[in-house]
Amino acid sequence: MNLSQLDIEKVKHLHDVDSASAYLFSHMEATDSLKEALEYSKIAHQTQVRKSGEPYIIHPILVASIVSSITDDESMAIAALLHDVVEDTDITIEEISKKFGEDVAHLVNGITKIDTIRDSELVPSTSNEKLITSALSFRKMLLASIEDVRVLVVKLCDRLHNMLTLDALPEYKQIRIAEETLVVYAPIAHRLGISFLKNILEDLSFSYLFKEEKHHIDNYLDTNYHSMEMKLSEFRDSISSLLIKNGFCEDDFEIISRVKHRYSIYLKMQRKGVGIDEVLDLLAVRILTTDAVKCYNILGLIHLNFQPLSSRFKDYIAVAKDNGYQTIHTTVFHNTAIIEVQIRTYAMHQTAELGVAAHWKYKSGGNNNIKLDWLHNLQYQNESVEDFYELIKNDLYSEDISVFSPKGDAFTLPRGALVLDFAYAVHTEVGNKAASALLNKTKSSLLSELSNGDIVKINTSDEVITRCSWIDAVKTSKATTNMRVNCNAIIREINAKSSILIVATAMNLNYARVSEWFDESSCEARSKIPCDIEHYRGAISKYATDIAKNNRFAGFISKHRFKLKSKIISDLEIFSVSNINDVVFDYCCHPKSGDEIMAFLEKGKVHVHHKMCANAYKKLEDHVPMVFIRWNKENKYHYSLIVSLHNEKGALADFLTYLVRLNIDITSIELGKDSGDYVKYCELGFESKEADINSLRVKMANKIKVIQLIRTDDAYR
DSSP states (O other): OOOOHHHHHHHHTOOSHHHHHHHHHHHSOOOHHHHHHHHHHHHHTTTOBOTTSSBTTHHHHHHHHHHHHHOOOHHHHHHHHTTTHHHHSSOOHHHHHHHHOHHHHHHHHHHHHHHHHHHHHSOOTTOSSOHHHHHTHHHHHHHTTSSOTHHHHHHHHHHHHHHHTGGGSOHHHHHHHHHHIIIIIHHHHHHTTOHHHHHHHHHHHHHHHOHHHHHHHHHHHHHTHHHHHHHHHHHHHHHHHHHHHTTOOGGGEEEEEEEOOHHHHHHHHHHHTOOGGGOTTSEEEEEEESSHHHHHHHHHHHHHHSOBOGGGOEETTTSOOTTOOOOEEEEEEETTEEEEEEEEEHHHHHHHHHGGGGSSOOSTTSOSSSOOHHHHHGGGSOSOHHHHHHHIIIIISOOEEEEEOTTOOEEEEETTOBHHHHHHHHOHHHHHHEEEEEETTEEEOTTOBOOTTOBEEEEEOSSOOOOGGGTTTOOSHHHHHHHHHHHHHHHHHHHHHHHHHHHHHHHTOOHHHHHHHHHHSOOOOGGGTTTOHHHHHHHHHHHHHHHHTSGGGHHHHHHTOOOOEEEEETTEEEEESSOOOEEEEOTTTOOOTTSOEEEEEETTEEEEEETTOHHHHHHHHTTOOEEEEEEOOOOOEEEEEEEEEESOTTHHHHHHHHHHHTTOEEEEEEEEEEETTTEEEEEEEEEESOOOHHHHHHHHHTTSEEEEEEETTOSOO
16 A cells, blocks of 8 residues: 555544544454554653644554555554654553564664664754754764664654654754755665655755745646646556557556656756756656566557657666565656656566565565665764765765676666776675776776666785875775775784884884884784874883883983974874974875875975875885974865955955955956956955854855855765
8 A cells, every 4th residue: 555645635634533533443353462552652741742732642553554555564563653652651662572572672662772873973953063963962862773664654754743743943953854854864765775664854955945846846837737648648548548559458457647746856956957848858757557467568558659768768677676666667758748657467566565574574684575785884884974975975875877797697786887896796796806897898987987787897916905195086985984994903003013103203212112112012002103293202201111120221312302392284194203404205106285295204395195105115115214293284175165255356366355354265267258347246255264164155145246155075065
């Protein structure tokens, strides 16, 4: 069963307990267990009300109703009824387990874990930090669901009801929750294959986040409703007549027509840079039939009788998506209209709409039809905002392509993936040792971008090949994670060797002596010495103490007292006991600001190298003296600014002088075309130590008209 738009409207307007309960039992049989859970939840929540003022119990009842609309799993429905009980009342998981069984308790516990993570770690609604700062905790939310993906399904239904009742909250909370839904919950629904839930969550979020754009799309669809319905009706009738004429019975197929959902239309307009009237697949029909062979028969009849757009043909029946989705997509001309046609069996339709919820077995890894590798891969992500954001963009919510091994094995990758991403998709070892590749039987770079249908062969070496500079190029988290692991291992090895040289240089000691001390002593975090000044100072202090304990060296230690001196040159800070005359970047690697670096001391000059530089590694092996070095870049925030300038002599110079007074470093500048006789637009990129964008906007508005000011280093943007 699928939730129709009518059902959604009904759920939204159920405001009393009896109506909500009746609605639940219209979707799932009123068994003794379900009725007992309902009464139990009513008692637990009897004193609570929602922001709207209605009894709180209505929320879990309607969440259970939504769950029951997509699955007949009674444990999930009961867990939905009880999902807030442990968190909001004194009832424990143990009591739930005793009363309703381990399966229900297991689900409730998983949902409670997710809610606890969110409450304790999400940035508060009143915070000025963007959504992506809070998105990191959703990695943990997904990890909490690895054992049983049903937890995520219930949580998505919970979020759907929250979105349906969002009007009761203040506007700033509406926006925050809608952002959260669009960036995290809808992508999860997409990956689980629950397309109807994804579409509803997207459209509901869209209505809060892009009100003007939604109004514009609604306006167009309302104005052109009759015209579009007429085109769809004519096309439906044409296909129906065609199929019956060619031997199909009326019971063999069903034709459903639709207009693309709102947020999907908006994305098409944004990605293509077109108006709504230029969106090609605005109109669509879906043909359902009884078996896969009939799908291909129907495709043949449509292509023989309607002109297809060959570039828009995709066969996901022969090569299913990772989430189990199977459908043939084609787009054809019909009279003056361009219409997308989707062809699938009834069983494929069930899977396409409900994803994992269409299958009786939900435990992760227990379902052969649905691959949940992406869920397991999350545990390998570094806990940083940027990494998690990339994961969301590339692993959770990407347009997929299918590529093949020479044997015909299909691999689903995000659009924009490289040959090296494919290598890691085949196997971690293949990715780590990938040396070269054949793309469609032609020798190609591992950095070549893949297209749908490509055939890829990877040639491997005997050893792991480390490619640290390529980490930002690959698109999949599996490639990124494994490449980063390999690079971090090398960095640790380099840091361990550097630590000996840095300490030996500072104390004017023999490399072998310091190395022996490191091996014998309990000096912890040795690899941190070249990166952390306090670890460096601590190591030197400990070395001096250990040596001084031996009386024979007491005189030596007193004779060789030293003090680390800090010297800042350009954006670099060097700590050394000797005088530094100059800092030079050697020609071999040219590290850029922020890169991992190390520095060698030669005749009073500090030579800076990238840590992965082969020449620098040779110097390490030759025990060339080293000093501690780090970037001294203060926190600077990157902005993009568009202002309107009056067409007066010196207006631009005057404004740029003002920016200098605000301690702003301009990184790029572009003058727009004249707009009228008096105003022209100027676009600037700049850096500032000012983190508060509103404060910056006010300062600039005193001098000039600000059209747009945004932080370009804001991960969410």
